[in-house]
Amino acid sequence: MNIDSIQNGVVLDHIQAGKSMDIYKYLHLDRLDCSVAIIKNVRSGRMGKKDIIKIDTPLELDLDVLGYIDANITVNVIRDGVRVEKTHLELPQKLVNIIRCKNPRCITVAEPQLDAVFLLSDPARHTYRCAYCDTAKDRKR
Amino acid sequence: MPRNIIDVVDLTVEEIDELIATAEDIIQNPAKYQEACRHRQLATLFFEPSTRTRLSFESAMLALGGSVLGFSEANSSSTAKGETVGDTVHTVSCYADIIAMRHPKEGAPYAAAQFSEVPIINAGDGGHNHPTQTLTDLLTIHREKGRLNGFTVGFCGDLKFGRTVHSLVNALSRYDGIRFVLVSPAELKLPRYVKEEALKKRNLPYVQTTDLDSVMPELDLLYMTRVQKERFFNEEDYLRLKDSYILTPEKLERAKADLSILHPLPRVNEIAVAVDRDPRAAYWKQVKNGKFIRMALILKLLDIHV
Numbered sequence: 403m404n405i406d407s408i409q410n411g412v413v414l415d416h417i418q419a420g421k422s423m424d425i426y427k428y429l430h431l432d433r434l435d436c437s438v439a440i441i442k443n444v445r446s447g448r449m450g451k452k453d454i455i456k457i458d459t460p461l462e463l464d465l466d467v468l469g470y471i472d473a474n475i476t477v478n479v480i481r482d483g484v485r486v487e488k489t490h491l492e493l494p495q496k497l498v499n500i501i502r503c504k505n506p507r508c509i510t511v512a513e514p515q516l517d518a519v520f521l522l523s524d525p526a527r528h529t530y531r532c533a534y535c536d537t538a539k540d541r542k543r
Numbered sequence: 544m545p546r547n548i549i550d551v552v553d554l555t556v557e558e559i560d561e562l563i564a565t566a567e568d569i570i571q572n573p574a575k576y577q578e579a580c581r582h583r584q585l586a587t588l589f590f591e592p593s594t595r596t597r598l599s600f601e602s603a604m605l606a607l608g609g610s611v612l613g614f615s616e617a618n619s620s621s622t623a624k625g626e627t628v629g630d631t632v633h634t635v636s637c638y639a640d641i642i643a644m645r646h647p648k649e650g651a652p653y654a655a656a657q658f659s660e661v662p663i664i665n666a667g668d669g670g671h672n673h674p675t676q677t678l679t680d681l682l683t684i685h686r687e688k689g690r691l692n693g694f695t696v697g698f699c700g701d702l703k704f705g706r707t708v709h710s711l712v713n714a715l716s717r718y719d720g721i722r723f724v725l726v727s728p729a730e731l732k733l734p735r736y737v738k739e740e741a742l743k744k745r746n747l748p749y750v751q752t753t754d755l756d757s758v759m760p761e762l763d764l765l766y767m768t769r770v771q772k773e774r775f776f777n778e779e780d781y782l783r784l785k786d787s788y789i790l791t792p793e794k795l796e797r798a799k800a801d802l803s804i805l806h807p808l809p810r811v812n813e814i815a816v817a818v819d820r821d822p823r824a825a826y827w828k829q830v831k832n833g834k835f836i837r838m839a840l841i842l843k844l845l846d847i848h849v
Contacts (some may be wrong), residue, residue, distance in 0.1 A: 507669050509648040513627050516654050523740070531736070534650020535671055539737055 411436070412463060413485075414455040421445055421472050422453035427499070434459065434485045447515040466494040470501075470530075493520050497530060505537040545662040546844055549653050551674040551714045558843075559681060561716070565839035566832070573606070579607030579842060579849050587613035588631065589666070590646040595808060595830060596666050596675070602836035605677035612639060629839050631657035636660040641844055642811045643675075662844040670704035670771075676807050677710035678840065679833040681753040682765060685831065687825050689801040693720035695761050699788050700726075700768035700813060702733040707807040708768055712718050723749035724758050728787045730780070731770070755788055759797045765790075767813055767826075768807045791815045795823065805829055 417425060417510075422440045431438050436459035446452040460481075468475050469491040481488035499522040499532050503510045510516045510532070519533040546603050548554065554562070569576050579767060583603040589597050591616065601611045615633075629716065632655040635642060642659060644652050645666040652665035657822055660677065667673040685691055702708050712733065715721050723742060725733050732751060752758055759765075770785045772778075790804070806814060806826040818824055842849065 451788075462659065490668050505673075507647075507649045509628065509646070509651040510669075512648050513654065515627070516629070532650065534653045535669075536649075536736060 407483060408437075408456050408458045408480050410460050411456065411480050412460045412461060413457075413480060414468070415452070415476045416446070416449065417453035417475050417480060418472050419449070419451035419453055419454065422455055424471055425455060425468065427506060428471060429463060429502050431455070431457065434461075442509075464500075466497060466505055467500050470496045470497055477488070482512070493522055493525055495527065496520070501539055502536060503532040504539075505532065505535050508535040508537060509533060510534055545659065547652075547656040547659075547663040547665075548674050548840065548844065549656060549663070549665045550672050551677040551710045552717075553588065553674070555676065558719050559678070561681050562678060562836060562843060563685050565842065566835040567686075568618060568662045568697060569835050569838050575840075576607055576838065576849055579847055580604060580607035583607075583609040583641070583847075585609055585611045585841065586635045586642045587615075587666070588642060588644040589613065589615045590617040590644075590651070591642065591667070592616060593667070595833065596645060596673075597643075599830075599833045600664075600666065600675075603624055603834050607838055607841060608676060608836065609640075610816060611843075624686055625823055628654050628790040631655075632663070633658045633660075637830045641841060650729075663835055664840065664844065667706060670706050672710050673807075674708045674710055675833070675837055675840065676707045676753065677714050677831060678805070678836045680707070680711050680766070680805060682807060683825055683829040683835045684803070684834045685826070686761070691715070691802060692718040694763035695722040695724060696764040696766060697726055697755075697758060697762040698722040698733070698766045698768070699790075700754055701731045701770045701784075702768070703731040704771055705768040706764060707735065710764065713735055713741045716747055717743055721747065723747065724753045724762065725749060726753070726755045726758060727751075728753060728784050730784060731787075742779040755790075755842075756797065758792065760799065762802055765798070765802060765804050767804065767810075769806075769809065769811055788813065789815060790818055792817050792821065795821060798823070 425450040439456040444449045472491045473491045475491050477489040478485050499518050501519045510518050520530040521533050522531050523531045559793050587600050604611050628651050635658040641662045643664045643666045647669050649669040649671035651668050652663055658662045665674055772781050777839050803822045803824050805827045
């Protein structure tokens, strides 16, 4: 299967197989007017299988969102058909308005206009806690 | 940015020791402090009913020569009109020098702190945290035992929704040589995150049991709690669990002679009234200590040195 190379844009590589649609949703890629290619289950020496997303326009990505979903993703910035930047992600220390607290007793549920803030509490388990009520949220796997 | 106390761990161990020392000095020399907060105002914003905590804060500020304003239930504030916590606190911070706030929603004081221009003290947020009760407990333990390390402490009752328990377990986990005995019905066990953050991460020894009698002889401190009706969504569950543990003089026969019994109060029936006459009962002294430690905290947050 062949997908054209992009000239100016972003390639998200090393996405855990099956996660590409989550990323499409969290990054609101449906709102873009350009070509977006989602390539699933690509053979990978290191990962066995992986997903790739190619976005055919230069754009600023929320790296916190990406790091939260899958810190192994690499972000490649392409200009004039050449990769000019490659970023390895890490788990963000703080998530703001990326996930919401599910604890019905939490003030952010009663007052949804408050920023939803989560802090990384256990990097090994990818656990984040609501900064308001301490309720844990494990990263989607 | 003003200094806030949302969780007891916002204070370092050294700061807690300093607060306890100030409270001891207040107890010994009350006259020295009676004008310390002259012309300062404390707002008590109680979105949920309370007797002890609100009166204790107000009594503390009055004993420091300051004045108090506020409300004691959400219905008598603009919350009833749909005002957000942030807007209420922003408004009040224009009138007062410091705010003590109780709210039924967890994290409400943390939210309030984002909008306040003056220090916020969490006076209890739902089943989450209650740092000034914890400071009261620590002062009481210090006064009863003469130290904050090297003992076995039992927590009994509702360890799931009991915010005083969560805060005190967290606070004590920072001192050396403490062994924790957690006594509760299976449905009201200490939440996993408290165990993991406070006990497991620090490799502190603890046991969980449903049987108070069997562990009674081991305890140096017994922290009793009430099963709180307001924390249950389902009344059936409350009725089933409310009488799980009732402390009586008979049960105390197997306890150490120098045990100290604490309870954040109010009690319903989990400590028989007859236990009040036992010299090991420290919960009424605890009430008194609450005022002194809150005086010390107000002075610290307003940066007033006497």
